[in-house]
Ligand code: HGY
C-alpha cells in the first residue's frame with residue numbers, strides 16, 4: 001500500500017527483517033559497532049543496496065555508500081542517511097529509520113523511473129553510538145576531517161580490541177578514501193529520542209541544529225583496603241569521590257541555566273568487591289547544551305569539583321576530555337526545504353533542536369545540512385522499549401523523499 005510517495009508495506013517488511021538481526025528478548029537490538037550482529041546488519045544492507053541498483057562503495061572507516069546516478073553526472077550529489085550500529089541492548093529505530101528510510105526513497109524513485117538531475121548517495125555511517133569505541137560519530141567524524149584515520153583505528157573497547165582490528169576482522173575496511181566529497185547537501189531522518197513531538201501531537205520535527213556536547217573520562221586512584229578493620233579517617237575511597245562528583249554534575253546542571261544537561265553514564269569500579277574499599281574508579285561525564293558557553297562553563301566547573309573531591313579523599317586523579325562537538329545551527333535553506341516538504345506532504349510540524357548527537361553534526365561542517373525528526377513514544381530511546389508509530393516513520397520518510405527530490409533537481 002503506497003501512502004504519499006513511498007511504499008509503506010515494503011518498507012515495514014524490510015524494517016521488521018532488519019530488526020530481527022541482533023534482536024533482544026525485550027524487543028530491542030544488540031548490534032554494537034563492529035560486533036557480529038553489526039556485521040550481519042552491514043551484509044544485509046549491502047545486499048539490499050545492490051538489489052536497489054545502487055553502486056556500493058565502502059570507505060576506509062567502513063562507512064557504506066550507495067550511489068544512484070542522475071542525469072547530470074558532474075553535479076554534486078544529494079547525500080542522506082544515518083547509522084545502523086546500536087547501543088548495547090538499544091532500540092530498533094535509532095539510526096535505522098534514517099538508513100532504511102533513505103533506501104525506501106531510492107526504491108520509490110526506482111518504482112517511478114524518476115531520474116533526478118543530481119546523483120543521490122545514501123550512507124550508513126560507522127560507529128555513530130560511541131558506546132563500544134569512543135568517541136561517537138567516529139565514521140562521519142573521519143569523513144569530515146574531525147578525526148584522522150590513525151586516531152580512529154587506535155580506539156579501543158573495554159577488552160583492548162582496536163577499531164581498526166575489528167573493522168579488518170569483519171571485512172569492512174574498504175578502500176574508498178574516507179574524506180569529504182563535494183556534497184550538494186545532506187539530510188538525516190531520525191527518531192527524536194525526546195518527548196517534544198509526542199507532547200505536541202505532531203509527526204514531523206524540522207531540526208534547526210544539534211546540541212554541542214563534551215564527553216569526559218575521569219579516573220580516581222585511591223587505596224584498596226579491608227572494609228572492616230580500616231578506620232574511616234584512614235580511607236582513600238575512590239568511589240566516595242565519584243559519588244561527590246556525580247552530585248556536582250547534578251547541581252551544575254540545576255544552576256547552569258537553560259537546556260544544560262549532564263550525565264554520569266559509565267562507571268567501572270575496581271576491585272568491585274563487597275568488602276573492599278574501592279581503589280580505582282573510571283567513569284564518564286556527558287554535558288550538553290545548545291549554548292556552547294554553557295558546556296564550556298560546566299566542563300571548567302567539574303574539573304574543579306574533580307580536583308576538590310580528590311583532595312578531600314587523598315586520591316590521585318586524571319580527567320580527559322575525549323570529545324567536544326560544538327552546537328551550530330543547520331543550513332537555513334535545507335531547514336526550509338524540510339519545512340516545505342512537510343507542508344507539501346500535508347503534515348503539521350514544529351521546529352526544534354536535537355539534544356542527541358548525530359552524524360549530521362559533522363556533515364554540517366562540510367555541506368549544507370538539516371534533519372527530519374519523527375516522534376519517540378514516551379520520549380524513550382537508548383532503551384529496548386524505544387518505539388515510534390509506523391505511520392510516523394512513513395510520514396518522516398515521505399518528507400525525506402520530497403526534500404531530497406527538491407534538492408536533487410537543478411533549475
Ligand atoms: O550520544 C548521542 O547523542 C548519540 O546517540 N551518539
Ligand code: MN
Nearest residue numbers: 083094095128
Ligand atoms: Mn542515532
Ligand code: MN
Nearest residue numbers: 087094129382
Ligand atoms: Mn543513539
